[in-house]
Amino acid sequence: MLVSKVFADSEQSMKKSLSVWRVLRLALLLLLSQIVNKSEAQYVNASNFYTAGVVEFRPTIAGMSSADLVAEHLKAYLEIITSSEAADVDILVFPEGTLNNALQLTYVPSERQKIIPCSLRNATEYAEFLVALSCAAAQVRKYLVINLSEKEDCPATPADTRPCATNGLNVYNTNVVFDREGRIISRYRKVNIYVENKNTTLQPEYGMFDTDFGVRFGHFICFDMLFYTPAQELVHRYGISDLIFTSLFYSELPFLAATQLQQGWAWGNNVNLLAAGASNPRAGSTGTGIFSGRKRALASVMITSGEGERKLYKARVPKKGTLDFDYEMDYENSMRGEEKLNSSTGRHLDGMRLLKDPQIVNFNSMLLPLGQRIFEKICHQDFCCEFSLESELVEAHNNTPSYKYRMGVFSGSRSYEKDQRNNIKVCGIYSCRNDQPESCGELWESEEFNSEVYLTNILIKGKFPKAPELLIMPSSLDANLNPLMGGEAYWKYEPQNKHIDVDVWLHGRRRDIMTFGLYANYYNSGVGSRVLNKMLAIFLGVIFIFRVKQ
Structure with missing residues (x-):
């Protein structure tokens, strides 16, 4: 009897143990399944993103020769490009007007020439800073977007019969894009000039390039954002959904502050926008961010006091056409440049120049x-x-x-x-x-x-x-x-x-x-x-003269 009871108790205990083991095994299998699924999801979703970096960059304004200013800017550029913070970045964007100047110009080859300045044995026609940045892009294996002041001999465009400067040069405000090998794959010359002593091309240009991570980019410069050609045309006419914006932007209140406009433009077009801004608040320029369609900013900064900064902001950007682009992500850990505002007061805007x-x-x-x-x-x-x-x-x-x-x-x-x-x-x-x-x-x-x-x-x-x-x-x-x-x-x-x-x-x-x-x-x-208005005026003028002669 005692043996039977012991056996029964043992059997019952074993059943309980087996039951517990089954539960534990099921829980373990579910946990492993979740880990595998999560890992697979991360692997799959990784192809739905690229990592972008945009730089808020303070230019040195005075206190050096023009050559030393360029050398100082180049040194700072290279430090950011090769920094550990930029290690995981696929594409890196620097702002407008923070590299060279009118006394330190450079020729820039067309993307059709497929030139890698870094690999040229004799690259004397290209400035040292252009060659150095080509080498840097190849060294870190990243797409690199810069803005510079470019020179071109006037005879290089025979169809352009507009008067040429006495030195025989056209000077452009130009974006240059390097691929992972340091090759120049896109060159865009600014169409809409804002209080600049620069030339414009005879016909508007459009900056576009493809990447090895499956994204086609369009790019434009600062004041271009307020006009149809080329910025809006890149979206409407060419269907580009990832745009790059280099700027030295002067904010205007109440509707056109830099990141206010950047986010609004990205939101209204439902596109990704990588915006890099020159940082000089006392002159009125600042504003850098990464914006993805109709979401909160992935990264955003306005430096409203002091001398500005030199800092990389980065984010994982969802590709258009993927579920991730339409999904509202958790931004608690995203790199946002803004400070949280106190519930009742705003911070001091120390001498920041703003337009109205x-x-x-x-x-x-x-x-x-x-x-x-x-x-x-x-x-x-x-x-x-x-x-x-x-x-x-x-x-x-x-x-x-x-x-x-x-x-x-x-x-x-x-x-x-x-x-x-x-x-x-x-x-x-x-x-x-x-x-x-x-x-x-x-x-x-x-x-x-x-x-x-x-x-x-x-x-x-x-x-x-x-x-x-x-x-x-x-x-x-x-x-x-x-x-x-x-x-x-x-x-x-x-x-x-x-x-x-x-x-x-x-x-x-x-x-x-x-x-x-x-x-x-x-x-x-x-x-x-x-252009159309001018053509219409000429046409009406010709008709008027013709009628008078009759």
Whole structure:
């Protein structure tokens, strides 16, 4: 009897042990399966990304000879290129105007020549810095994008009968791209010149190149972003979804701060944008980032005080056409350049030079009522926008300046420099230093400012007429001059028969908003339109003369 009981107890214990073992084995198999699946997913997903690096670079302005300045810049470039931080980068982008100068020019071969400057035994026609960067790209096996001042002999383009400089040279603002072997695979000369003593090509050029990781890139320079040719054309005409932007950009409030425009442009086009900015806040230039379609910035920085910086920002960029491009990733560990803003105050913008929208006083606008729910429809000419939000008053700190807000709408032409104009339609909420429209787009220069209002659940709706050459983009800015889109801010874009309905909204409450709205560029005063207008004027002039002679 005792033996039977012991046997029964032993059998029961064994069954329990087997049951536990089965559970453990099943758990182990599930764990191994997850590890394998995760590993396979990581392997598969790795091909859906590339790693990009963009450099915010402070140029040395004075204190050296022109040759020494270039040598100092080159040394800093090479340190970044060969740094451990750049080790995993596939493509590395430097900004506009931070390498050489008008006294240290270089010839640049066309990509059609397939030249590797580093491999030439006698490369005397190419500057030493160009050869050195070709060698660096080959050494680290990376795609490298730089911007420089290029010289070309005027006779090299016989069809160009425009007057030539007395030294027989054309001087261009040029992007140069090296492949992993140091070969020049793309050369682009800037089309839209902004207050520069540079030449333009007889016909606009388009910068494009293919990579061994399956991505075709287009690239352009700074002021080009505001015009159809070539920047928007690379997207609309050539279907390119990964763009490179080298810039020495002067931010303008309230709608065209550097990273504000960069994110808006990438968002509106639903493309990847690698933007490298020159870093000189006191002169007004800064703004670097990596943006992926309609997501939060993968990397973003605005240096708003001091002398600027020399720093690499990088991110894994999802390729267009993959599930990863449309998936909102976890950005907690992504490299973001901005600092988190205190809930009530913004940081000091120490002497940063900022431009101001010349049309801001011409907006049809109204002062934002405080402490209430707001529903307003505002029109300028035949363009209307609807505003819905709540404003909640908070206690202001004594003797600390605070901003007011206006809701405004504009439809019309705006100028940049010389004869460069665009037709735009804008609607948004933007900050002002006081109740008057003239103070909008201006910042307080105190050590800190205070916002006396929370803005909650903002919704702005616009009805934009369709046009062949059009980009509608969100425009958002916080008190640190960083964009807001993604995370809490989204939009809806719905084309109709003759117009496009666009909504942009911000969930939750914010106390640090400087700008939030929609910015549409109709481009019909761009390069192409100016050419067409001139041709039309000539044509009408010929008809007039012909009729007079008759």
